[in-house]
Amino acid sequence: MQAFILAGGFATRLWPLTEKRAKPLLPLAGRPLISHLIEKIPEHIPVIVSTNAAFFPGFQEWESTVPLNRHVRLLVETSRSDAQKMGALGALAEWITQENVQDDILLLTGDNYLGFSLTHFLSAARQGVPLLASHDIGDRGKASSFGTVLVDPAHPTSITGFEEKPKEPKTSLVSTGCSLLPKDVLPLLLAFAADHPDNVGGIFEELLRKHIPVDCFAFEQPWLDIGSFSSYLEAHRLLVGPHALLDPDATLDTSACHGSVAIGAGSKVRGSELADCIVFDHCDIENCVLRNCIIDDHCVLRGIDLDDQMIRTGTVLTRS
Amino acid sequence: MRPRLVVLAWLLTDLLLFPAGYALAYFVRVGWIFSTDFPFAPYIGVAAAVAPLWLAVLVSTGIFRLTKPQQGLPNLLALLYAGIVGNALFALTYYFLNGLFFSRLLLVEALLLSTILLRAWHLIFERIGRGILARNPPAFPTLIVGVTRESGRLVALLRHTKNPLQPVAILDGKGSPEKEVEGVPVLGKLDKLEDTLRAYGITHLVQCSDIEQSLNLLSACRARGITYVLLPSVLGIVERDERTDSLEGCVVTVVAPPKKSWRSLGIGI
Numbered sequence: 001m002q003a004f005i006l007a008g009g010f011a012t013r014l015w016p017l018t019e020k021r022a023k024p025l026l027p028l029a030g031r032p033l034i035s036h037l038i039e040k041i042p043e044h045i046p047v048i049v050s051t052n053a054a055f056f057p058g059f060q061e062w063e064s065t066v067p068l069n070r071h072v073r074l075l076v077e078t079s080r081s082d083a084q085k086m087g088a089l090g091a092l093a094e095w096i097t098q099e100n101v102q103d104d105i106l107l108l109t110g111d112n113y114l115g116f117s118l119t120h121f122l123s124a125a126r127q128g129v130p131l132l133a134s135h136d137i138g139d140r141g142k143a144s145s146f147g148t149v150l151v152d153p154a155h156p157t158s159i160t161g162f163e164e165k166p167k168e169p170k171t172s173l174v175s176t177g178c179s180l181l182p183k184d185v186l187p188l189l190l191a192f193a194a195d196h197p198d199n200v201g202g203i204f205e206e207l208l209r210k211h212i213p214v215d216c217f218a219f220e221q222p223w224l225d226i227g228s229f230s231s232y233l234e235a236h237r238l239l240v241g242p243h244a245l246l247d248p249d250a251t252l253d254t255s256a257c258h259g260s261v262a263i264g265a266g267s268k269v270r271g272s273e274l275a276d277c278i279v280f281d282h283c284d285i286e287n288c289v290l291r292n293c294i295i296d297d298h299c300v301l302r303g304i305d306l307d308d309q310m311i312r313t314g315t316v317l318t319r320s
Numbered sequence: 321m322r323p324r325l326v327v328l329a330w331l332l333t334d335l336l337l338f339p340a341g342y343a344l345a346y347f348v349r350v351g352w353i354f355s356t357d358f359p360f361a362p363y364i365g366v367a368a369a370v371a372p373l374w375l376a377v378l379v380s381t382g383i384f385r386l387t388k389p390q391q392g393l394p395n396l397l398a399l400l401y402a403g404i405v406g407n408a409l410f411a412l413t414y415y416f417l418n419g420l421f422f423s424r425l426l427l428v429e430a431l432l433l434s435t436i437l438l439r440a441w442h443l444i445f446e447r448i449g450r451g452i453l454a455r456n457p458p459a460f461p462t463l464i465v466g467v468t469r470e471s472g473r474l475v476a477l478l479r480h481t482k483n484p485l486q487p488v489a490i491l492d493g494k495g496s497p498e499k500e501v502e503g504v505p506v507l508g509k510l511d512k513l514e515d516t517l518r519a520y521g522i523t524h525l526v527q528c529s530d531i532e533q534s535l536n537l538l539s540a541c542r543a544r545g546i547t548y549v550l551l552p553s554v555l556g557i558v559e560r561d562e563r564t565d566s567l568e569g570c571v572v573t574v575v576a577p578p579k580k581s582w583r584s585l586g587i588g589i
Contacts, residue, residue, distance in 0.1 A: 012495070012509040016536045019511060309532075315539035 001122075002103050003047045004095065006088045006177075006200070007034065007059070007110035008077050010052070013228050016312030017296055022055035023226060024110030025062055027280060029239035030247060030262060032062055033226060034110050038070060040118045045106060046071035050091045053077065090197025093190050102183055107200075109177025113235050115221030118178070124157075124217050125180050130207055131215045132159065133178035135223040146174035146225070147201035151216050159214040164201040173216075175201060176223050185212060229310055233292060236260055236278055244274075247281075264297075280313075322459045323386055323484070326449045330384060335371050337441055338406065341434025342367035348433065349426045358422050366414045367430075374406030383442070386453065386484045387460075390446040396439060403435045450482040458486035463522045465537060466529025467496035467506055470553045474528065475502045488520045493530030513540055522546055527554055 011018035017026060024034035034049070041047055049072060051059050056076045066072045077091050086094070088109075095101065106122070108114075116133070125131045134149045148169045150161035162175070181189060185207060192199075192206045207214050224235040240260035246252055250263040255272045263269060264281035272288040279285065280297045289305040296313040303319035311317075343364055354360045381398035382388065388395070407427055414421045421427065453459040462478070462485040464471050475487045479502060490506045491513060498506050507516055510533060516522065517540065525541050526549040527534065534550070541548040552562050557575055565574045 010511055012511045015493075015510045015513075016533075019514065306535075309535060312536040312539050314543060315535065316542065317535070317539075 001045050001106060002101065003041050003045050003106040003108060004092055005034065005037065005047060005049045005108045005110045006091065007055075008050050008052045008086075008088065008091050009111070010054070011111070011227075014232065014310070017232075017294060017310055019312060021058055022051060022110070024049075025055070025058050026226070026232065027262070027264060027278065028113065028226075028232075028235055030245055030264075033113065033235075034062065035065075036113055037108060037110065038066065038072065040114060041106070041108075042119055042122070043069060046073070048073050048075050048095065049110070050075045050077065050088075050095065087193075087197030088200045089189075089193040089203065092200075093193035093197070096186055096190060101186065104183050105181045105186070107179045107181055109200075109225075111226045112177035113222070113224040113226065113239070114176065114178055115223060116219040121178065121217050121219075122180065124215070126215060128182045128184050129213055129215050130182060130185055130204070131180040131217055132162075132204060133176045133217045133219060133223075134173050135176050135219060136173045138172050140169045140172045143169035143172045143174050147204070149173045149175050149216055151218075156218065157215050159204070159208065159216045162201065162204040162208055162214070164199065164205065173218065175204065177225065179204075188212070229294070229308075232294065233276060233278070236262065237276060250279075322453060326386065326452055327384060330445055330449065331375065331379075333441065333445065334378070334438060335375055337438055338371040338374055338434055339364055339367040341437045342410070342430045344437065345426055345430035345433045349423060349429055358426075362418050363414075366410055366417060370406055370409045370413055373409055374402055377405045378402035386449060389481070390442045395442065399435050399438055399442070403431050403438075406434070407431045450484060453484040454482040454486050457521075458484070458488065460485045460523045461488040461520045462486055462524040462526060463488070463516060463520065464490045464501075464504065465493070465510070465525060465527045465533075466490075466554075467492040467498050467501060468529050468553075470551060470558075471526075471528035472501050474526065474551065475504050479503070485524050485526075487526075488522070489516050491516060493533055510536075513537075517544055517546065524549060527551065529554060531555070 007022055007024045009023060011023040014023060025032045028036060038047060047070065049059060051074060053076055056074065059074050063072060063074060075095055077086055092107065121133055132149065137143060144166060147162060147164045148166055148171050149159055150171055151173065152158045152160050188206065188210060189203055192203055196202050204214055222238055224231060224238065226232050226235050237260045240262055242259060244252065244257035244261040244263070246263050247265040249265040250267045251269070252263060253270045255269050255274065258275040261274045261277050263279045266282040267279050269279065269285045272285050272290065275291045277290050277292070278294045280295060282297055283295050283299045286302045288301050288303065292308045293306050294310045295301070296311055298314045299311050300316045300318060304317050346360060346363060350358050378398065381402060383395055383398045407430065411421050411427060464475060464487050467490060471490070478485055478487055487504045490501055490504055491508060491510055492506065493510050495509045496506055500506055524547045525537060527537055528551045531554050538548050561577055562573055562575045565572055
């Protein structure tokens with residue numbers, strides 16, 4: 001088995017945080033999001049991280065921080081912009097073809113946080129049967145943004161239907177960025193990817209259309225799809241909790257922190273009030289009131305109040 | 321370089337036209353001769369000496385801003401205001417150097433003729449200057465942020481009037497199906513901001529939507545020395561009744577419904 005992490009997106013909704021950084025490299029509770037994912041993959045499984053040319057240097061830097069006992073390899077798409085990208089399924093298919101992959105594939109989405117154990121997930125798999133991790137988000141309205149999963153009420157582990165971003169969802173059980181694709185279904189995946197290179201969820205519809213059984217691994221642990229400002233902050237609140245999480249190289253002087261606050265390496269916060277904020281590395285914040293803010297690297301903020309803002313790297317805002 | 325040369329040419333021509341207006345007034349008043357009763361040399365000498373001071377007053381009115389249209393009444397009033405100051409300076413300087421000026425009517429005629437001459441020249445020069453600045457590559461390549469009807473109208477207006485700020489690219493925070501607006505390419509979302517600023521050598525950025533990104537657009541502009549412009553409609557101000565004011569020294573944007581009252585004269589709250 002090999003793990004394949006999809007990390008080739010350009011994350012335009014999270015601009016400016018993703019201006020020079022891929023979404024899986026965003027810090028979450030003091031570590032890149034993808035590191036949380038890697039830690040959950042059993043050590044014996046080699047990991048392929050598929051990214052694009054624009055974000056490749058960032059992943060190279062991250063790769064140097066991965067423990068030596070992990071087998072992680074970067075795979076680079078040639079695309080440099082959102083318009084050129086080959087699509088997630090396209091990237092997977094290309095890798096399978098080029099490297100003649102004949103293994104089961106643990107397919108993961110690099111911008112998801114999974115609260116459950118991947119060991120449990122893999123142990124729930126039946127030989128040769130695709131397995132899809134699903135989570136009940138409890139709100140059919142919100143489910144229309146995801147792939148929804150219909151299961152047989154008599155056999156809740158058996159998927160009977162899959163709809164990608166339905167307008168009127170029949171369920172609030174949604175597919176997450178975690179699935180297992182046995183090697184037997186790879187030829188079908190390649191054929192489907194040729195016509196639908198950007199439709200990862202569509203492969204499950206295709207499998208069901210071809211009467212290939214797909215199993216459901218429903219879990220109740222937290223799952224977060226970090227695709228927007230609000231979901232990123234939500235993930236931050238969940239993982240950090242009601243604490244201030246300071247990097248050992250960060251300083252916090254005469255300041256008050258409320259809710260979940262994370263302060264990155266080399267950042268200095270003085271005489272300020274922070275509530276539910278993520279401060280990236282090497283920022284200088286003095287006499288500020290920041291609420292629900294995400295401050296990118298090397299920002300200098302002095303004497304200002306901000307609510308619900310993502311501030312791009314290198315921003316200097318000082319009240320004169 | 322082009323904008324500086326245009327402004328320099330404008331200032332120099334104005335500097336020449338001010339005494340030229342006075343000379344014209346002299347000949348209109350005295351006749352097309354050099355009168356010995358009304359000596360021309362000291363008259364034109366004083367006008368030429370006062371011209372730089374008059375020009376300084378005119379510069380202070382902001383009339384030489386390249387993006388400002390010249391047709392409006394405020395510009396005419398600015399010329400008249402500077403003309404009156406110049407006229408007074410002329411009379412005063414003439415008095416100190418040569419004694420009382422010989423003709424009060426000539427002073428009035430000099431004021432009117434110099435103002436008319438300069439007004440006409442400013443209207444002509446605007447067309448010349450805009451032609452020079454707007455031709456490809458434009459002197460002020462401008463990035464528009466936001467694909468909205470408001471931004472479409474602005475792009476059309478800037479192109480139609482050959483404004484020195486020429487839109488060369490458009491980005492939209494949430495992406496847009498449009499490929500171009502009024503012939504200006506829509507390049508994608510804001511993730512292309514840095515590339516666009518660099519590739520097009522952007523000098524001005526006009527934000528027409530995506531209010532949540534104001535700080536970040538400002539930050540990008542500050543980092544690159546780009547002039548940031550915000551359409552009031554981004555803040556929901558669409559009725560053209562806004563103005564910039566000051567509250568105890570703090571600059572504020574004021575929106576007040578237009579009323580025929582003292583306020584229209586700048587009096588009251």
